Amino acid sequence: GQVVLDLQGAVELALLESPRYQSQLEELYLSALDVTFERFRFDTQFFGGSSIFFTADGKQRSGTGASSSLLNVSPSTPGNRLRAQKLTATGGQMAVGLANSLVWQFAGPDDYSSNTILDFSLFQPLLRAGGRGRVLERLTISERSLLANVRQMERFRRNFYVSIFSGRDPGQGPSRRGGFFGGSGLEGFSGVGGGGFGRVGGGGGGNFSGGNGGNTGGAGAQGAGGYLGLLQAAQVLRNQRSNVAALRDSVLQLQASNEAGRIDRFQVDLARQALFNAQSQLLSSENSFQSSLDSFKVALGLPPELNLQVNDPMINRLNLLDRDLETLQQQVADLLLELRQLRADQNQAENEQPLDGYLAKSAQIKNDSQQRLAAVQEDFRQLEAVLPQRREQLTRLASRTEVRAANIDPTLFSPELLVKRVDKRQTELKSLENQLAQTFEQLDHLFEPTQGSRQILDDLISTMSKLSGQLLELSLAQASARLDSINFSPVDLTSEQALAIASNYRRDWMNARANLVDSWRLIFFNANDLQSNLDLVFSGDLGNVGDNPFRFRDTRGRLRVGLEFDAPLTRLAERNVYRQSLIEYQQARRGYYQFRDRVYQGLRNTLRQIRLNEVNFELRRAAVQVAISQVDLTQLRLSEPPKPGETSQFGSTTARDLVQSLSDLLNVQNDFLSVWVNYEVQRLNLEVDLGVMELSPTGLRIENKIPLETYLANLTINSSDLGPIVTEKLLCERVELMHPTSVLPDQTPSGEEAEGIERLPALSEKIPDNIDLTKDLDEPIIKPSK
Known part of the structure; x- marks a missing residue:
């Protein structure tokens, strides 16, 4: 049978069957697994293993001149004794263990021996590799990456809906930060390079595209892809079928006029040739439509051989001609053809x-x-x-400066x-x-x-x-x-207002800020390696007495406490890593600026295209009206009787005018359709790029019933995000602003981490004179302060 698919069914099928969507869900799950491993590192971990071996040696093999038989019960390996260990948030490592060895001799002296040691150890770094800021960084990074990936998955869900609806690229989804080289969690984390793994991989949720601005396509607009593109192509096919039917009817009328002696054969053949060309173009369009339908099936995760039909009332109001009326016209044309053939046979x-x-x-x-x-x-x-509504819309458009x-x-x-x-x-x-x-x-x-x-x-x-x-x-x-009754919801939003809304609601913008802060944090993470090694060591053990494995006595015990110190005499590798983190922070700042500019560029392009479509829609509407009038006039010319005293012959361009008017009507119909489709696509793109699109639990878009300007109410606006020009324009529009703040931490860390570390500038500040990034690596980047 045939599967009839509407938009809701297409989205639900894609969420179930699309390989790309499933891969993004799995990537988010793997990112959550990284968090579980990093949390597990701070849990109390238990280990234990034992081995039992019976060894029998001959007289010569034992080396004692007598045979021996030993039963040995001991840990499987020296490091795999029964023990519990824990990593603390400050870098301390605590371990408590029990090692037990039991040996039975069944030959010779037939004796038994037992050795048991109960031990503990505490290792606490005081400078290098110590402190919560250093030790918890991997866990913090993994949790922040998971949060970023949750945001990115939510953005991907909205982009995925738009990709099904209009064919827009959904972009990148969640990006796992750990799991490199077969490791678990963030093993191998170095604090520099892409994602902190030395130029391998990237940060979570790192797709910072600025959005799709619209491009015009001829007199109309650029067509859509996805489900809406299929509906548009199907409507174009209906327009072409209507054109073929009108041409066929015109050929019959011209043929009847030729039989009546009112027009020459050349003009009839001219119209017939146009009919053949239109039929050929219709066949090509139908073939192209089937190819697009197969591509859509594969994108949904469906086999291309599935018999699928797209059917949704969304675009029906753009169908200017009734299908039943087209069918009726075809029936009349077929009946006329039969009647004329019958009259010829009777003659x-x-x-x-x-x-x-x-x-x-x-x-x-x-x-x-x-x-x-x-x-x-x-x-x-x-x-x-x-x-x-139409009068109100025309009044609003007439006041446009571009008009x-x-x-x-x-x-x-x-x-x-x-x-x-x-x-x-x-x-x-x-x-x-x-x-x-x-x-x-x-x-x-x-x-x-x-x-x-x-x-x-x-x-x-x-x-x-x-x-x-x-x-x-x-x-x-x-x-x-039908043409004059088509209307759409206007978008009254300036580019400055759009940027202000996007800076608060876009999830990838939140991730961009978070990634910039992560780069800042890694400076202090790597600065920790420049310090001295100063470690506190405290350990002890207690052994048994005699053959009783549980007879512990202090006479067999030991306590040991002390400090280990390693001077920072050789830190060239660590210095280079620290310098790299400084440079990467500057690169991240520039990347953040570029992200903001790309977002603004995309919003400006989208708003420009929407405003263009609003005006172009009326121009295309007027063009369709003119084309309808042209067809009407040429049809009246065919049906009007000759005036008294004039010849009954039609003009020499009657057929050409009729064919041209029908061709123009088809073209402007398709242009009118493309402008409406592109307006809906750009309106949807604007919702996504502003970050205000909402989806139902089933993945379908919830229609936004409120104007976009409503999101400006009580909006938190950051001047370092928007820039001085945009902020000034918003002030002129009397938008409620908060005090300008910076997206970056600009406070110097307190405590031991602050020693010897230069405070880096926030976005709103100038780079200090004592930082020079143009120097060679052999020269210090940060010059000593005066």
Whole structure:
């Protein structure tokens, strides 16, 4: 069977079947595993193992001249005795263990011996490798990476929805920071390089794309991908089928005019050639649509051979022509073709054939035509309902500075002209209703048995030809009504306001700040290695007396306490690592600035494209209106009788004008569709890039019912994020601001970590004169303070 898929089904299927989405979930899980290992390092860990061996030696093998038999019970390895050890938050290592060895001699003296040692040790670094800031850093980094990956997964979920909807690249999801070279957690962490692993790997949640700005595509706009792209392609196919039907009907009308001697054969062939070209383009478009559908199936994780059909009412209002009306036009064209062939056969055979079947078809066509007329009348009533919103939108667009600067005809944005155009269309519809009523009455007269069969056939051909032209006019009136009733929600947001919202709500921006702070923290992490080794050691053990393994006495015990000191005489490698961390912090700062600029650039591009689409939408609407008028005029030219005293011949460009007008109508229909689609895509991109899109638990977008400007209320705005220009503009707009703060820690660490460490500048500060990053590595980067 066939699987009919709407947007909700496509998203739910992708969440279940998409390999890319599943990989991101697994990456997030692995990042959580790293945290569990780093926490486990600070838990009390228990170890224990034992081995039992029976050894029998011969007389010569034992070396004692007598055979021996030993049963030995001892730890499996010297380091695997029964013990418990713990790492403290300050770097101390505590261990308590029990080692026991039991030996039975079954030959010779037949004796037994037992050795048991109960020991403990405490090792506490006081300078190097000690302190909470150094020891807890791996755990802190893993937890911060997990939090960043949770944020990044939430952003990926929203981007993934947009990728299914419009084909936008979802970008990078969670990025595991540990697990390199087969290790667990953050083993191998060095504190420098990508992610702290010496240029191997990257930090968690590190996708800092600035978003997608829209690009125009010709007179219309750039098309969409994903599910919306398939709906757009399907609508384009429907437009092409309507064009083929109109061309086929025009060819029949021109052929009838040629038979009546009103037009030459060349113009008929010209229209027929255009019909063949349109049919060829339709076949190519259908083939391209199937290829895109297969690609979409694979992206969802479905096999390409699955019989899938996309069907969603989202884009139905962009269908300017009713499918049932198109089918009716095709039926009329087919009936006319049969009737003309029948008349040609009768002229050759000079006999009459029964017309009952054809009259029954014409009666059914009449009933269907009455139903389509009622549907068009309903479209005009819907147009009346949306007129107030359309007038308000046109008034808003007319005040745009870019509209005045481009010298666009102001009548395109005139609410009064819109009302006049709608009134004119309603008047034309009334006239068309009267013409159809007369045609229906003529069809009814054909059922009266007062005429001969040949006369009835001629009248039926004439009436159906008239009905074919009237149905085309009816479809154009319907297209005009639907065209003017299409509307969309405006976006009134400046680029400065958008940047302020994004700086508070974008999850990847939060990760960018966190990564910058991580680079700052690693400076102090690596500075710890420059200190001396000063360790406190305290250990002791207690042994048993005699053969009783549990008879412990202090006479077999020992306590040992002391200090170990290693002067920092050789620290070249550590110095280089520290210098690298300083440089990487500066690189991270520049990367953060670039991230902010890319975000702002993307928001500006998206807002520009949205504003362009709002104006271009009205221009394309007007172009469709003009194209409909052109088709209407060329159709009227074909149906109008010759004026008195003038020749009955049509002009030499009648067919060319008709073909060109139908081609223009198809092009502007597709352009109009592309602008609407691109507007919806950019509006969705804006929600994602602002960080305000919300998803339901099933992964579907929750429609944002509030204006985007609402997010500016009580917004925390950071001047170092936005920059002085944007902050000043927001102040001019009287947006509520907090005191300017910096995203970076600018406090010097207290205690022993602060000794000998130069405080680094915050984003709002200047780099001190005593820091020179242009020096060679052989020269000190930080010059001694005066």
